[in-house]
Amino acid sequence: MVPWEPVIGLEVHVQLATRTKLFCGCEVSSADAPNSRVCPVCLGLPGALPVLNARAVDLAILSALALGCTVHRRSVFARKNYFYPDLPKGYQITQHDRPLATGGVLEWMGAGGPRRVRIARLHLEEDAGKSRHEGPEGPEGRTAVDFNRSGAPLAEIVTEADLDGAAAAADFFERLRELLVAVGATQGSMEEGHLRCDANVSLRPAGSDVLGTPVEVKNLNSFRYLERALDHEIERQAAILDAGGRVEHETRSWDLETGRTLAMRSKEEAHDYRFFREPDLPPLDVTAERVAALRARLPELPEARRARLAASFGLPEAAARQISGDAAAAAYFEAVVSAGLAPRQAANWITGEIARLLKEARLTIDEAPVSPCALARLVRQVEAGTISHGMAKEVLERMWRTGDDPEAIVASEGLARIADEDHLGAIVRQAVNANPKAVAQYRGGKTLVFGFFVGQVMKATGGKADPAIVNRLLARELEKA
Numbered sequence: 276m277v278p279w280e281p282v283i284g285l286e287v288h289v290q291l292a293t294r295t296k297l298f299c300g301c302e303v304s305s306a307d308a309p310n311s312r313v314c315p316v317c318l319g320l321p322g323a324l325p326v327l328n329a330r331a332v333d334l335a336i337l338s339a340l341a342l343g344c345t346v347h348r349r350s351v352f353a354r355k356n357y358f359y360p361d362l363p364k365g366y367q368i369t370q371h372d373r374p375l376a377t378g379g380v381l382e383w384m385g386a387g388g389p390r391r392v393r394i395a396r397l398h399l400e401e402d403a404g405k406s407r408h409e410g411p412e413g414p415e416g417r418t419a420v421d422f423n424r425s426g427a428p429l430a431e432i433v434t435e436a437d438l439d440g441a442a443a444a445a446d447f448f449e450r451l452r453e454l455l456v457a458v459g460a461t462q463g464s465m466e467e468g469h470l471r472c473d474a475n476v477s478l479r480p481a482g483s484d485v486l487g488t489p490v491e492v493k494n495l496n497s498f499r500y501l502e503r504a505l506d507h508e509i510e511r512q513a514a515i516l517d518a519g520g521r522v523e524h525e526t527r528s529w530d531l532e533t534g535r536t537l538a539m540r541s542k543e544e545a546h547d548y549r550f551f552r553e554p555d556l557p558p559l560d561v562t563a564e565r566v567a568a569l570r571a572r573l574p575e576l577p578e579a580r581r582a583r584l585a586a587s588f589g590l591p592e593a594a595a596r597q598i599s600g601d602a603a604a605a606a607y608f609e610a611v612v613s614a615g616l617a618p619r620q621a622a623n624w625i626t627g628e629i630a631r632l633l634k635e636a637r638l639t640i641d642e643a644p645v646s647p648c649a650l651a652r653l654v655r656q657v658e659a660g661t662i663s664h665g666m667a668k669e670v671l672e673r674m675w676r677t678g679d680d681p682e683a684i685v686a687s688e689g690l691a692r693i694a695d696e697d698h699l700g701a702i703v704r705q706a707v708n709a710n711p712k713a714v715a716q717y718r719g720g721k722t723l724v725f726g727f728f729v730g731q732v733m734k735a736t737g738g739k740a741d742p743a744i745v746n747r748l749l750a751r752e753l754e755k756a
Contacts, residue, residue: 279478279513282486283438283505284395287451289430289461290402290469291334297401297428298325298368305467309407309421317401317426319364324555331399331428335375336561336569338430338460339397341576344379346566350398352553360420361404369400369431371550375559383450383578384592385443392447393435399559402427430460436475436486441505445498448472453577453600471496474505477522478512487512488522492536495529504529508536580605588618597626603641610647616654624650628668632675645674653681661685666738696748699732699740703748706731717753725749 296303299316315323339346351373354366379394404425410416432451438444452470456463463469472495477487492508495501512522527536575583581599584590590598598604604625611621625640629650633640653674657667662685673684706728707714717724732745 277516278481279509279516280481280483281438281440281505281509282436282477282479283440283444284436284475285432285434285438285444285448286473286475287432287434287448288402288471288473289338289432289455291331291428291430292459292461293328293330293334293428295328296426297328297331297399298426301426303427304423307423309419309423312423313425317363318422325368325553327556327559328428332375332559332561333565333569334428334460335397335399335430336566337458337573338432338455339376339379340566340570340573341454341458341460342376342379342381342394342397342432344376344394344397346376346561347374348561348563349373350375350559350561352399352556352559353550354553355400356549359403360418361406361422361425363404363422363425367401367403368553368556370398373558374398375561381447381451381454383446384581385446390443390446392437395433395435397430397432400429400431401425402429436477441502441509444474444505445502448501449498450577457574457577457602465497468496472501474501474508476505476508476512478509478516487516488524490522490524490536491526493526493528493539500529500531503534504536507534511536574602584608588612588622590618590622594619594622594626597630598622601640603639607640607643607647611651614648614651616651620654621651624654628671632672636675643675644678645671649674649681656681656685660741663738663742696744699736699744700748702732702735702740703728703745703752706735707749707752714753725753728753 290303294302296317299314301312301314301317304312316325336346350370352368353371355369355371356366358365374396376397377395379397380391381394382389382391384390402424404420404422407419407421408416409419434447438447448470452461452463452465455461455470461469474492474495475489476492477489479485479487490508490512492504495504508527515522523538523541525541526539528539529535530537577599580602581595584599584605585592585595588595598608607629608618608621608625611625612618616624629640629643629645633643650671653667653670656662656670657664662670670681670684673679673688674681677684710728710731713724713727717728728749729742729745732740732749733742
């Protein structure tokens with residue numbers, strides 16, 4: 276069998292975080308009643324004229340700058356003509372041969388080492404509406420159309436074919452989302468369709484520089500679905516080629532229920548979009564001053580933040596990656612460290628217990644009811660031996676619910692670790708005397724029984740006994756003749 280090598284490029288549609296649509300004043304919303312956020316412009320009624328949303332342009336420029344693209348002084352809008360029920364004008368306003376930006380790159384440290392994907396172009400376009408299919412397929416079914424999304428502002432980001440596998444493509448998609456959220460270009464909700472992806476994938480003999488026949492897999496809106504769809508498509512194409520067949524140049528969709536890609540249409544039968552310049556919009560002129568002002572607004576980008584956290588605080592790659600993906604999480608982490616906690620301990624608590632509580636409460640870290648200073652004070656009580664690590668988790672949950680200080684909770688609930696040797700010695704002797712059979716087993720060589728005795732002492736003390744003292748006292752008691 277010939278070893279095949281996948282070659283993948285992505286086209287990512289990013290819904291920009293504006294209040295209104297790209298060419299009209301209708302609010303962008305996914306929660307309102309169908310067709311309640313529409314007007315003559317986004318419905319394509321005769322005589323209605325588009326007016327470009329300046330904030331959408333700024334967000335697209337910010338995205339381009341974060342990706343290292345060249346933002347062109349002049350770009351041009353065009354009409355992409357095709358008929359579909361959710362496209363009320365019969366054409367989509369987009370940018371074709373004169374896009375807003377070209378020639379960027381996204382670099383990051385992946386699981387297998389450094390990764391680099393070139394960005395071919397970034398352009399502005401309006402979204403289509405949304406078709407809702409109800410009932411069975413065929414003439415007995417019905418399709419309803421919601422135009423609330425029609426005209427929503429999109430930035431389309433097209434990569435070069437630099438991705439060599441399904442996992443790499445999903446990783447890129449995730450890093451791209453992280454970057455765009457960081458600069459405020461999009462809210463990044465995958466569930467609401469803020470990012471959608473089309474993947475172009477082909478196979479070639481390993482080591483060859485000749486591209487195979489590409490297949491486009493449409494409308495993937497999660498990292499997991501992108502990876503699964505590409506894994507299946509790579510396997511499907513390899514099976515065809517191994518059997519001596521020819522891969523068809525076509526568009527396919529991902530079927531979640533069957534876990535397969537399904538043919539939609541042949542590329543030979545695809546639309547001739549008859550692009551021509553949009554007559555109702557002038558060319559978009561972007562001054563150097565506007566680009567410079569937006570460049571000055573760029574925050575620290577996630578990959579730069581990851582490298583800084585790893586270098587400055589000695590964090591493991593996984594922890595640095597998890598914390599650096601969110602500016603608020605990084606700020607929380609640095610505040611905990613500034614409050615006196617060791618960086619690795621701070622990272623462990625934030626990526627562990629704090630992340631769990633945030634997920635359960637559906638909160639972001641800047642909404643956390645436990646401040647960085649309070650978390651640091653809690654963990655210092657563990658370091659001081661006042662409470663155990665397990666008890667600290669319980670205290671954290673009470674802090675989360677009540678907003679009380681850790682010291683007050685430990686004092687009021689009597690949770691401080693018991694370190695009095697006389698008190699613990701009596702409990703140890705009681706546990707040993709109450710379990711003569713287990714004592715005989717231990718003295719007969721079954722040393723694993725030791726854990727049973729530790730459990731008995733911990734149960735008797737409500738988990739507050741100092742483990743080191745308990746272990747020492749138990750060992751001494753059980754070794755007695």
